[in-house]
Amino acid sequence: VQNILNTALFNGAAVEVTAFDAAFCLKRLTSGDITCFHAVPTVYVKFTQHLDTLSAQARAAICKGLRNPSLRYMVSGSAALPVPTMTSWAEISGHVLLERYGMTEIGMALSNRINGTRYPGCVGWTLPGVEVKQDQEGGILVKGAPVFKEYYKREEATAKEFTEDGFFRTGDNAQKGGSPEELQALQDDARAVEASTGRPRADTTTAPDPALAAIYRILGRTSVDIIKSGGYKISGLEIESVLLQHDKIRECAVVGKPDETWGEKVTAVCVLQNDASLTIKELRDWGKERMASYKVPQELDIVTELPRNQMGKLEKKKILQRYSAK
Structure with missing residues (x-):
């Protein structure tokens, strides 16, 4: 809705696609008459997979x-963008995807810079006109003119979702800033993605930008992405970003499977590359070299496809419902 209204206000046009088709969309994007493109991460994955089927x-x-000058920027939103997806798309298209954070109830609250370095895995900084803070659990709270007033004729629901001082509870968890080591890793990842475009920035500063102390990284929806296992609170999105670096994994979802001993077991639900095979032992041995031991998946579930909605957004609740029914 915002895209349609904004293009109308600025004498532009919005091109809507009723059913996603990678070949058609790529043809339109390379036509020279598209200036910006908004999509969920899955679309960029599907683009990459389609390109792999073509001749050199x-x-x-x-x-x-895709490098035509009319295409000014490309946006990824509505779900977390895995760093490997961002890197591969930068190499393919020459574009560093712009990640932002918003939702119907609040409009747009956080964004990477439209001009300047964009940091993989992060949704940027607070935008003008809104206030953003976190509760004790790391939940994102937003207040400001763009935030909706109330749920229509649902007083109890409205009261539940707003704090006493008027901040809306988004239901998403985030990390703000990070340790010196984490911020250095962010800076290094950003430079690596820029280098993948074939046209890296002239500014090759290796030290972390001081502004990174206030950057936000989404850890996931509290209801489906935060796993409570053995006393730890673990971000499923963080683990997914690592697993997608495995050469046998095409797509994945990491969820907390109910367990009497652990509370929840870190479970990787994966779609493998064509003709690939993978065991839980192989995955755990590989994972232990790349993440803390308590984050390494305890179980592996191989599937042919992951449940997604019409926008291509992963529906983890359906995966959790399947495990709950067992």
Whole structure:
């Protein structure tokens, strides 16, 4: 709705696609008459998979077309963007995807810079006109003119979702800033993504930007992405970003499977690359070299596809419902 209204206000046009088709969308994007593109992370994954099916000549033509000067920027939203997806798309298109954070109830609250370095895995800083803070559990709270007033004729629901001082509880958990080591890793990742475009920034500063102390990284929806296992609170999104670096994994979802001993077991639900095979032992041995031991998946579930809605957004609740029914 915002995109339609904004393009109308600024004498532009919004191109709506009724059913996603990777070949059609890539053709439109390389046509030279599209200035910006908004999509969920899954769309960029599907683009990449489609390009892998093409000849080297056809792929090169699309990659060149995506670098046309009319296409000013590309946005990823509505779900967390895995760093490997951002890196591969930068190499393909020459674009560093712009990550932001918003929802119907609040409009847009956080964003990476439209001009300047964009940090992989982060949704940026507080935008003008809104206040953002966190509760004791790390939940994102938002207040400001763009935030909706109330749920229509639902007083109890409205009272439940707003704090006494007027902040809306988004239901998402985040990390603000980080340790010196984490901020250095962010700076390094940003430079690596920029280098993948083939046109890295002239500013090659390696020290972390001081502004990173206030940058936000989404850890996930409290209801489905935060796993409570053995006394730890674990971000499923963080683990997914690591697992997608495995050469045998095409898509994945990490959830907390109910367990009497652990509370929840870290469970990886994966779609593998064609003709690939993977065991839980192989995955755990690989994972222990890349993340803390308590984050390494305890169980592996291989599936042919992951449940997604019409926008391509992963529906983890359906995965959790399946485990709860067992």
